[in-house]
Amino acid sequence: MHYCCFLNKRKTNTLKNCGFWSKVLIHIHQNVRSIKQLEYAVLARRANQIQKELSQGVRKPYKELIDVCWGDPHSMDVKPLTFVRQVLAACVYPELMSSHKLPLDVRQRAQWLLGRCDGGSVGSYLAPTGIPEIVQRMSESIRSRDGGVPCNPDNIFISPGSQWSLTNIIQVLVNNEAPLRTGILTPVPCHVTTIMSIKSLGAAVIPYFLSEEHGWALQVEELQRALESAKGGCNPVALYVINPGNPAGYVQSRKSIQEVIQFASEKRLFLLADEVYQDCVYGKNSEFVSYKRVLAEMGPPFSDTVELASFHSVSKGFMGECGLRGGYVELVNLDPNVVKYIFNLICKDSTTPVLAHFAMDLMMNPPRPGDPSYPLYNQVRNNMLVQNVKTAHEVVNSLPGFSCQPVEGGAFVFPRVFLPPRAIQKAKEEGMQPDTFYCMRLLEEMGVLVSPGCEYGQKEGTYHIRFCIMASQDIIDQVLKRLTTFHTKFMKDFS
Amino acid sequence: MHYCCFLNKRKTNTLKNCGFWSKVLIHIHQNVRSIKQLEYAVLARRANQIQKELSQGVRKPYKELIDVCWGDPHSMDVKPLTFVRQVLAACVYPELMSSHKLPLDVRQRAQWLLGRCDGGSVGSYLAPTGIPEIVQRMSESIRSRDGGVPCNPDNIFISPGSQWSLTNIIQVLVNNEAPLRTGILTPVPCHVTTIMSIKSLGAAVIPYFLSEEHGWALQVEELQRALESAKGGCNPVALYVINPGNPAGYVQSRKSIQEVIQFASEKRLFLLADEVYQDCVYGKNSEFVSYKRVLAEMGPPFSDTVELASFHSVSKGFMGECGLRGGYVELVNLDPNVVKYIFNLICKDSTTPVLAHFAMDLMMNPPRPGDPSYPLYNQVRNNMLVQNVKTAHEVVNSLPGFSCQPVEGGAFVFPRVFLPPRAIQKAKEEGMQPDTFYCMRLLEEMGVLVSPGCEYGQKEGTYHIRFCIMASQDIIDQVLKRLTTFHTKFMKDFS
Ligand SMILES: Cc1ncc(COP(=O)(O)O)c(C=O)c1O
Ligand SMILES: Cc1ncc(COP(=O)(O)O)c(C=O)c1O
Numbered sequence: 009m010h011y012c013c014f015l016n017k018r019k020t021n022t023l024k025n026c027g028f029w030s031k032v033l034i035h036i037h038q039n040v041r042s043i044k045q046l047e048y049a050v051l052a053r054r055a056n057q058i059q060k061e062l063s064q065g066v067r068k069p070y071k072e073l074i075d076v077c078w079g080d081p082h083s084m085d086v087k088p089l090t091f092v093r094q095v096l097a098a099c100v101y102p103e104l105m106s107s108h109k110l111p112l113d114v115r116q117r118a119q120w121l122l123g124r125c126d127g128g129s130v131g132s133y134l135a136p137t138g139i140p141e142i143v144q145r146m147s148e149s150i151r152s153r154d155g156g157v158p159c160n161p162d163n164i165f166i167s168p169g170s171q172w173s174l175t176n177i178i179q180v181l182v183n184n185e186a187p188l189r190t191g192i193l194t195p196v197p198c199h200v201t202t203i204m205s206i207k208s209l210g211a212a213v214i215p216y217f218l219s220e221e222h223g224w225a226l227q228v229e230e231l232q233r234a235l236e237s238a239k240g241g242c243n244p245v246a247l248y249v250i251n252p253g254n255p256a257g258y259v260q261s262r263k264s265i266q267e268v269i270q271f272a273s274e275k276r277l278f279l280l281a282d283e284v285y286q287d288c289v290y291g292k293n294s295e296f297v298s299y300k301r302v303l304a305e306m307g308p309p310f311s312d313t314v315e316l317a318s319f320h321s322v323s324k325g326f327m328g329e330c331g332l333r334g335g336y337v338e339l340v341n342l343d344p345n346v347v348k349y350i351f352n353l354i355c356k357d358s359t360t361p362v363l364a365h366f367a368m369d370l371m372m373n374p375p376r377p378g379d380p381s382y383p384l385y386n387q388v389r390n391n392m393l394v395q396n397v398k399t400a401h402e403v404v405n406s407l408p409g410f411s412c413q414p415v416e417g418g419a420f421v422f423p424r425v426f427l428p429p430r431a432i433q434k435a436k437e438e439g440m441q442p443d444t445f446y447c448m449r450l451l452e453e454m455g456v457l458v459s460p461g462c463e464y465g466q467k468e469g470t471y472h473i474r475f476c477i478m479a480s481q482d483i484i485d486q487v488l489k490r491l492t493t494f495h496t497k498f499m500k501d502f503s
Numbered sequence: 504m505h506y507c508c509f510l511n512k513r514k515t516n517t518l519k520n521c522g523f524w525s526k527v528l529i530h531i532h533q534n535v536r537s538i539k540q541l542e543y544a545v546l547a548r549r550a551n552q553i554q555k556e557l558s559q560g561v562r563k564p565y566k567e568l569i570d571v572c573w574g575d576p577h578s579m580d581v582k583p584l585t586f587v588r589q590v591l592a593a594c595v596y597p598e599l600m601s602s603h604k605l606p607l608d609v610r611q612r613a614q615w616l617l618g619r620c621d622g623g624s625v626g627s628y629l630a631p632t633g634i635p636e637i638v639q640r641m642s643e644s645i646r647s648r649d650g651g652v653p654c655n656p657d658n659i660f661i662s663p664g665s666q667w668s669l670t671n672i673i674q675v676l677v678n679n680e681a682p683l684r685t686g687i688l689t690p691v692p693c694h695v696t697t698i699m700s701i702k703s704l705g706a707a708v709i710p711y712f713l714s715e716e717h718g719w720a721l722q723v724e725e726l727q728r729a730l731e732s733a734k735g736g737c738n739p740v741a742l743y744v745i746n747p748g749n750p751a752g753y754v755q756s757r758k759s760i761q762e763v764i765q766f767a768s769e770k771r772l773f774l775l776a777d778e779v780y781q782d783c784v785y786g787k788n789s790e791f792v793s794y795k796r797v798l799a800e801m802g803p804p805f806s807d808t809v810e811l812a813s814f815h816s817v818s819k820g821f822m823g824e825c826g827l828r829g830g831y832v833e834l835v836n837l838d839p840n841v842v843k844y845i846f847n848l849i850c851k852d853s854t855t856p857v858l859a860h861f862a863m864d865l866m867m868n869p870p871r872p873g874d875p876s877y878p879l880y881n882q883v884r885n886n887m888l889v890q891n892v893k894t895a896h897e898v899v900n901s902l903p904g905f906s907c908q909p910v911e912g913g914a915f916v917f918p919r920v921f922l923p924p925r926a927i928q929k930a931k932e933e934g935m936q937p938d939t940f941y942c943m944r945l946l947e948e949m950g951v952l953v954s955p956g957c958e959y960g961q962k963e964g965t966y967h968i969r970f971c972i973m974a975s976q977d978i979i980d981q982v983l984k985r986l987t988t989f990h991t992k993f994m995k996d997f998s
Binding site (some may be wrong): 011080081082085101125169175208323329332364 | 573575576578579580581583589591592595596599620621622624625626627628629663664667670699700703818823824825826827828851854855856857858859887937993
């Protein structure tokens with residue numbers, strides 16, 4: 009949908025033979041240039057070459073390339089949850105239910121889910137608004153997550169991934185015909201895809217910096233500063249927050265959320281709360297509290313005026329089912345007619361497969377104590393990431409020149425790396441950002457692909473790397489081992 | 504993406520409290536009105552009520568409502584293909600492969616498919632351009648379908664359903680900033696969703712009538728007339744064809760396709776070939792020939808200049824997997840840079856789940872003679888619909904006042920019904936289109952939901968109904984029995 013902006017700029021409208029595509033070609037060159045500018049693209053290209061070289065038998069100090077750039081758990085050998093996959097397999101091939109190899113709760117759940125489909129098949133079209141009983145159960149689960157704060161199923165929309173919902177809600181907020189561009193306050197550092205969505209929809213990114221020294225805290229004075237800075241340049245209508253964080257692994261406290269809500273209320277900003285990592289909290293003293301819950305607890309006038317969209321996904325959390333494409337948005341405090349209208353608009357383009365709706369039900373209503381699938385489910389759920397986070401944080405922090413804030417939640421470690429001036433100089437000579445240079449070296453010498461902080465935004469003069477900890481323990485161990493060897497040598501070489 | 508048109512028209516851009524949504528509310532009312540205007544919506548609403556009444560025990564002349572409005576085979580008790588579901592289940596839950604209950608070719612295919620995913624899991628993110636090996640195999644299968652006409656995998660894009668591709672390609676063609684609206688030639692009658700897509704993208708529908716008397720033939724003189732009629736009103740850039748047809752069940756001959764291509768070439772029109780029913784051909788003397796093949800066979804200058812987009816889907820054909828959301832578009836004769844650019848643009852919003860990519864591979868590369876799964880697969884594939892079409896066509900044509908052209912392909916029967924003047928008069932009194940009135944009565948009295956011809960467009964003064972024959976034989980038998988009883992009474996009542 010982004011490209012309508014571009015295509016509308018075409019002034020000619022005749023076909024190829026008579027130049028229909030000629031304007032497109034001009035844009036192709038511009039586009040290729042802008043893709044090249046993405047720091048990560050340089051690394052990805054080199055990683056592809058290395059992959060090819062390895063497969064052709066070229067000798068390197070490593071046999072395999074390890075890619076820990078993305079929040080894509082299964083690609084990094086995290087095993088899918090047995091309960092989830094058993095239910096989905098039984099839904100796809102119901103003949104499996106006649107055997108008693110599958111636990112009873114698996115068969116019961118599959119039967120219930122299939123009963124919600126026309127003809128009892130995952131091959132039937134769904135109503136664009138989804139399966140009412142599933143949405144109803146989701147609303148109950150959200151209510152219980154939020155300590156009883158009411159949740160109206162009419163305010164929930166299941167979409168093909170959460171990013172899809174986020175992009176579509178942003179599009180509703182953007183007004184490309186106003187004299188001033190629509191502005192959206194976004195954190196630095198920030199999940200890149202959202203930045204790209206905002207820009208491609210024609211809106212302006214208003215960056216606000218998280219305070220690394222304070223564990224990546226979101227400070228209201230900084231929001232204030234950012235808003236001031238936007239004056240005259242654009243028309244700020246929304247505030248985007250990621251909690252728990254990506255790339256930085258903070259978890260906002262209740263108090264911090266209250267302050268943000270108060271600010272949004274004062275400035276009449278629409279709150280976009282990206283809460284896809286809500287099930288990924290590792291800090292002993294941290295707890296995920298939803299924006300919606302805090303908003304409700306604050307009482308009037310906040311609880312009935314501040315408008316909020318909250319996003320969640322089956323891609324993240326302990327489920328990690330990115331390939332199924334299931335997410336949702338819950339809208340809070342919007343006029344019911346507006347909600348209906350927005351959902352009506354966006355459902356026309358929605359293409360959420362039936363199995364993503366089912367996966368959503370499984371995520372929101374997991375096995376409970378007493379269910380046959382509970383013991384295994386619970387064991388995996390609890391152990392999966394805590395050890396990875398602990399090890400990664402310790403190892404990275406033990407390296408001279410690295411400093412990593414506590415990783416309380418999310419999927420990533422985002423340490424600051426203090427690069428020696430000679431390394432920065434060398435990067436400049438090679439036409440790279442200093443942290444891209446660092447990542448490129450790590451890739452070249454050790455076959456580990458991590459991403460540079462400049463990709464996500466960072467305070468000038470600071471450098472970071474990001475890697476995902478939603479990986480098997482083996483992979484994390486390998487990454488840390490290779491990083492340690494590399495970093496020690498790198499610091500020596502450039503000291 | 505449609506609604507950007509609307510949202511851009513908002514002139515205010517402040518939040519709810521200060522009127523942000525007030526403009527939205529105006530549009531809500533307009534929108535509600537336009538939905539109400541859809542003939543089908545009236546019927547669907549009543550069907551919902553009847554469903555409720557039945558479940559509350561209200562006595563009716565029937566115990567169950569039968570809905571044969573949509574091309575949604577599994578919802579009408581068509582069984583999914585065992586091979587397809589076994590492979591997908593094994594991909595979802597690979598533990599199934601260790602048992603020998605699944606045929607060898609199923610296990611091999613599942614293994615191959617999983618080998619194409621990072622970490623060997625359907626839970627990993629895919630590259631937005633899809634899995635190269637699957638696209639490669641698709642291109643080989645298209646090439647063999649087309650008797651060896653080359654097929655470049657770079658021209659294929661897998662999308663979440665075929666309608667998604669169609670809408671996105673249309674959007675690329677539409678120029679909303681030109682003084683004249685972009686026009687697209689579309690058949691009458693026509694698949695409704697495409698009409699809605701075209702309109703919501705801001706383009707103009709230029710209707711051309713298919714000739715019912717000639718078996719719904721597409722006649723070039725009519726294309727000519729339609730194009731002339733558009734002069735000055737819009738700028739025609741594309742010609743949309745559906746072959747095999749929907750709602751009418753024609754299959755275009757090679758000669759007819761040649762004429763259309765020649766016309767498109769002369770008038771420099773982009774060809775949009777909706778070929779989702781290519782595997783649904785029943786006529787003894789009819790054969791599906793793709794636009795791409797005919798184009799290639801015509802030789803230069805046609806074969807290297809006429810631009811074409813061809814669409815296909817796992818939703819239709821003998822697979823009928825609508826809920827998985829898998830489709831593709833193949834672009835022909837576009838500059839490779841333009842293709843790359845278009846795919847680059849549209850892939851940003853694409854959300855095709857991994858399993859839809861797999862389903863595409865299964866559709867395009869079904870079991871072959873000699874494979875363990877072949878015998879069952881082949882049996883289902885051959886028998887599924889031919890009998891339904893035959894029975895439906897015979898029964899409908901035997902009813903006085905009905906006339907149905909041969910159903911050579913597609914998923915629907917679309918007979919003409921000659922309504923008595925008194926019925927037309929009565930419909931007018933009730934504020935309904937005459938064929939909607941007929942459908943409403945059928946629904947009310949017999950609990951069968953079919954859709955009225957006015958929904959798809961028809962020559963003035965003619966009336967039709969449409970129903971899907973991709974249903975179990977039981978359902979088709981029931982529908983025909985109820986229709987016969989109803990129709991006989993209806994004609995008597997209004998004669
Ligand atoms: C903060 C954040 N939001 C949204 C998403 C998108 O997830 P989905 O797969 O549901 O579109 C991601 C994925 O990495 C993410 O990190
Ligand atoms: C002619 C035609 N094109 C496209 C489609 C859409 O199919 P998909 O499910 O692949 O989006 C349909 C569905 O009925 C159809 O009849």
